Amino acid sequence: MTNIHRKAVFLSAAGGRIDFVHDESGELLASVAIPPGRIDAAPYLDIEIEGATAEIIDVAVVNPRSAYGAVEYGEGSFDTAANPEFQPTPASALEADMRHMMRKLQGTEKRLQARMAALDTLERIPDNPEPLIEAPAPSPEPAPVPSPAPAAE
Amino acid sequence: MTSRRYIKRVWRVPKDRGALEYFATLVVKALVKHGWPARWKPCGDPEADGWLDGFVIYEQGKDTGDLPPDFQNATEIAVRIVARTYRVDVTQHYNWVGLNRPYVVTTSGHFKEEK
Structure with a gap:
């Protein structure tokens, strides 16, 4: 019963019951009746018997819907509006080249x-x-001194 | 004869003869490079007169008098440029140039102030 949401409801046409079965001996410890119709599950979830497992019988458990959800955009939402068959002409490539060159020239001239x-x-x-x-x-540097002539004495 | 190679070959700048001669040679070299027939000679005895250590720039082959105006203009500009390049504090009065502070020329060719 731990996986039942707090806001879940029990639905049944003829009513049902919750059996508390002892884990080890399999003995039926308690049985709580559920009236027919749409019954809130919260008060039943409060019942806890130690060492016993609850079994829900003859009743459908309806969990509440999740508060979160994804909304799809629908088919073709992400299609582009551009012409898929477009191909740049060589003229436009040339023009781009020319503009690039002009800009470079202007930068060079400015520099x-x-x-x-x-x-x-x-x-x-x-x-x-x-x-x-x-x-x-x-030259401020002294000229290289010539080798001394033999001294004439 | 005013080629760069000539300037480099002939106008060696001495680093071992004191800051004044180094500075004067730099100035004269710059002037010669631009075609001015400049020479220099030391002027004044700083210890005897109490003046600054200075030199006079004169025209080659003439007496040390006033320079022609265009030569004088070139001299002033050359002194200013060299002083700014080497961060030297100098005083110039017509064609006389003096160092305001004592300097030492380092082996790398920079002026270093003597403390």
């Missing part, structure tokens, strides 16, 4: 412009308009 602007802000040493043709610049 170049930013770099040029940054370069313009740099301070530079102006070049001499008349640079020396010959620049005999002395």
Whole structure:
């Protein structure tokens, strides 16, 4: 009787009974009559006899319907509205390529412009308009010392 | 003669002769690279006069006087660039340039302030 819901009902036309049978000896300990009609099961579930199993006889047990349920959307609910036979034409692929390239070019141009602007802000040493043709610049490093000549004494 | 290779070959920058010579050579090298006939020579005795350690930039083959205006402009820009690059505190007055603080040139070629 443990698997009967608290809100279940007993249905019968002629009434029935609940027998409490002892588990070990099989002796009938008690028998509770159920009147005919639609009878709530809750008061009968309260009866408990230790060491005995309840057997419901001549009565249908109707459990309440579950409170949860799934509502189906019906046939074709998940079908797409798009044309299943559509195939992109090569023209549209070309157009996408072209757009992609244009975007890349624009990004490159913008980056170049930013770099040029940054370069313009740099301070530079102006070049001499008349640079020396010959620049005999002395090296700050000492010239390699030639091997000492034999001392003439 | 103003090629990059020439600049690299001839204008070796000495790291072992003090910060003033190092700085002066850097400035003069930058000027020569841009075609200016620049030379430098140390100026003033900092211990005797109480001045800063400084040098004078002059035109090659001429006396140490005022530079032509375009040369002077290039010199100022070169000094500013080198000072900013190496984070050196310098003072410039016309063609005279002096270091405001005592520096040491490290082996890696950086200026390090002497404490």
